[in-house]
Amino acid sequence: MEVTKLVCIGCPKGCNLTVEHSGKEIDKISDYGCKIGLEYAKNEFTEPKRIITTTVKIKSGDLPFVPVKTKDPVKKEKIYAVMKEISELEIESPVRVGDVVVANIAGTGVDLVCTRNIKKVS
């Protein structure tokens, strides 16, 4: 039996979660303060995912970059591929919150969306 410690990011309390496991098989999860921590530990141990937030270059906008995020979390191992694809993007203004910048970015099955309105200028 092995033990892995994780810090829950579900709220500021930051419970120190304990996952007892045999290789990749979870035997027991303890030290969580609520169900969010239990789910977090399960997901983080078996298939860690993250929401990616960053910016994309935009042409003729009232700002030179538009903030974007993945609509859902993506697998941690795909983060580099997603960031590489984002770094090569330059989109056209105007855009609105929720507009899809790239569907199924880097083959993750997750869309990249705008999180701010950008007007077209000149």
Ligand code: SF4
């Ligand atoms: S387990 Fe619950 S109480 Fe503890 S940090 Fe996570 S969300 Fe907060």
